[in-house]
Amino acid sequence: MIKxxxxxxxxxxxxxxxxxxxxxxxxxxxxxxxxxxxxxxxQVPTERLMEFDQASRERAxxxxxxxxxxxxxxxxxxxxxxLFEGGKYVENTVAVSQYHGIDAKKLIIEITESEAIISSNExxxxxxxxxxxxxxxxxxxxxxxYAGLNLLADVQPDLIKLDMYLLRNIDKNGxxxxxxxxxxxxxxxxxxxxxxxxxETEEEFDFLNKLGVSLYQGYLFAKPGFECFPPVSxxxxxx
Numbered sequence: 001m002i003k004x005x006x007x008x009x010x011x012x013x014x015x016x017x018x019x020x021x022x023x024x025x026x027x028x029x030x031x032x033x034x035x036x037x038x039x040x041x042x043q044v045p046t047e048r049l050m051e052f053d054q055a056s057r058e059r060a061x062x063x064x065x066x067x068x069x070x071x072x073x074x075x076x077x078x079x080x081x082x083l084f085e086g087g088k089y090v091e092n093t094v095a096v097s098q099y100h101g102i103d104a105k106k107l108i109i110e111i112t113e114s115e116a117i118i119s120s121n122e123x124x125x126x127x128x129x130x131x132x133x134x135x136x137x138x139x140x141x142x143x144x145x146y147a148g149l150n151l152l153a154d155v156q157p158d159l160i161k162l163d164m165y166l167l168r169n170i171d172k173n174g175x176x177x178x179x180x181x182x183x184x185x186x187x188x189x190x191x192x193x194x195x196x197x198x199x200e201t202e203e204e205f206d207f208l209n210k211l212g213v214s215l216y217q218g219y220l221f222a223k224p225g226f227e228c229f230p231p232v233s234x235x236x237x238x239x
Contacts, residue, residue: 002052006032007040009060010224011067013232014074014195018214020237024072024108026217027060028224050081054089058096065100067229073097074108076140079123082111087126094133105134111155112140120154127155141197143183157192164198164218171203184211 011025029037044052057075064073081089094104109130127137137157144163152160162180170176187194196208199218208216222232 002044002048002055005040005043005052007056007059008032008227009056009063010034010226011064011229012217012224013222013230014072014215014217015221015232015236016214017209017216017236022071022229022232022237023215024074025064025069025229026074026110027057027064027076029056029060030224030226034226050078050084050089053078053081054092057089057093061093061097061102062100063227065102067227069102069106069229072106072108072136073102074110074138076110076112078112082109082126083122087129090126090130094130094135103134104130108136108138108159110138110140110161111151111157120150124154131158138195143179152186152190152192156190159193159195159215160187161195161197161217167196167198167204167208168200169204171201171207177207180208181211184213188212 008030010028010030012028013022014024014026015021016023029040031039041049060075061073075093077090090109094107097104097107109127130137136159137155138159138161139151139155139157140161141163142152142160143166162183166176166180170180184194193215194213195215195217196213197217199205199208199216199220201220205216205220216236220233221236222230224230
């Protein structure tokens, strides 16, 4: 544990429009005064970032359990942290979750595209172990980081989260509409669910909803709750 770094977590709902309910919460790192993640990571020595990241995940799991989590919990991992020491951090995450009463079937492992993947075979094997115990595999910020389409082919996730910048003002941007429509079609063929992340306007939502997207996350529905599960705009739970 890295001492003297004060931090906590916020939770942002992921909703299923078709089911009319919250289906997961994404864990978001925050300072004790609700400072953003960068404020915290700037205090962590580079060589201890993965260690801190894991300690943060474990603390978030405990907090979610204490808050009475009933649905899934979405946790961010870089490919490097998944592969670290043969999957040590992933195994610890599952063990801590089960200790706090959160079954592995309720875990969503979000792979961030913030770093290049050196060994896709190793990553594939590690993720398959998670699949076998029921965890959901997701690619976060799809289309924004390294090797988006390669990662889609190599990992074959259960879920992709479309990057918010790809969706910004999509209702009036023809090229973005074409790109998202093509991604959606590919995911449909592969049996991969699509989540629209960072949706902020009714117009963005209307376009994506007509496209057939049913999973959403963004300020239009609910802002992150600081150390709590925030309420969701009721109109989106009744459609």
